[in-house]
Amino acid sequence: MKHIITLDTREMNEANGGCGECQTSCQSACKTSCGVANQKCENTAE
């Protein structure tokens, strides 16, 4: 494509249900203004 470059991003797949092994959003450093974008997926099956 000449006009648009698309970065590789994770597929938003609602089929897997989520394994829940990831860190809780607020746990690591902020404690006051959490989001989820900076969390890592820890699903070892993927």
Added chain:
Amino acid sequence: MIHQYKLNGYNIVLDVFSGSVHVVDDLGYEVIALYEKNTPEEIVKNLADRYPESEIRDCLSDVEELKSAGKLFTEDRFKPISFDFKKRSNVIKALCLHVAHTCNLNCSYCFASQGKYNGERAIMSFEVGRRALDFLVENSGKRRNLEVDFFGGEPLMNWQVVKDLVAYARSIEKEKNKNFRFTLTTNGVLVDDEVIEFANREMSNVVMSIDGRKEVHDRFRVDYAGKGSYDNIIPKFQKFAEARGDRSYYVRGTYTHLNTDFTEDLFHLADLGFTELSMEPVVTAPDDPVALTEEDFPKLCEQYEILAKDMLRRKKDGKPITFYHYMIDLSHGPCIYKRISGCGSGTEYLAVTPWGDLYPCHQFVGDEKYKMGDIWQGVTNTELRDEFKLTNVYARPDCENCWAKLYCSGGCAANAYHATGDIRGVYEYGCRLFKKRMECAIMMQVAENMPSSAE
């Protein structure tokens, strides 16, 4: 839903419901902006005075192709699953253990009221802590990774109990098929070689509280005699951070109305040798003289841009620093369930007081009406738990049209409650800062994936 913005020489287009990130030229930027409300012929006509028709049609075909591939103008297909969340399991995977409701510093901006959470000073006994760990294991279902944060107040004021609880957790984790990951959050006053050695062996993460420059740090982070703690804690934290090696740590500061030039504090911390940094906007009542104001907002946005550009430069120079809110992994970040389920407070994450009461998170501790139960009876206020299960991004009316909702998942329930009186409200000022941080974080991803372009 599309969000498009220009930053640091890049035209960036985010497709919210696919999570796709596109970098486009000027024509692409304009075509995408016009696409939803105009026919192709109208777009050609609209742009014909500035771009050749063949280019416009070429660009329209790129847009069509991405739309067909589910990477542009994708529809929201997640809303229906968000309302199943009330039925979701009651698994708990993280506890914030308030091992010490007391502190050896007297920081006036502390959301925990100098560690006391508006109550009496208190220390968690080993028995209470052990029962809390058992409670976590009993309620964690099949989750293997369990997070426990030693928090306060100042947890090093109850250090022996922290060590004993770690030993207890290690003694049961194999049998229970669990993996405890501990975090220690400390102001540094009581850090010594023994703390460093133990923490480096047992703590997955250490959060070191420093606000930045000496004059900024010592403005708030003082002892009970009013003496600043900077000179005492900096050498200890430098030693601590260096000894962490590959293990995770963050230097975490708070900025207020009085240091809206907070990048100077982050750069100061980098100069001191710290590389893993976090700097949070103060959480306080709007009438507090240190609260962030509307006039501060553009300055803060500028600061976040300065930080992003400087981090790109540092990385290029081989001396990278990490900023907690700019960590974003586009290809292996959170799944959609994580993105729509909220922060987990009151459901998978609970705070435990020194006497064993349960609260939705550390920021609700001390507010009796948010008491959820205790570590012996478990969660008895199930109505409150159900309310928290639904504090996801789709339950917040203010999030409906927000492009950042799948990056923040609805934000902080406590901030929402303190700002609006409702855990399903939003702390609008915090939202705007969050969006600015996301724009910067994504721009950095763009810059790093397109090294030959502008910086």
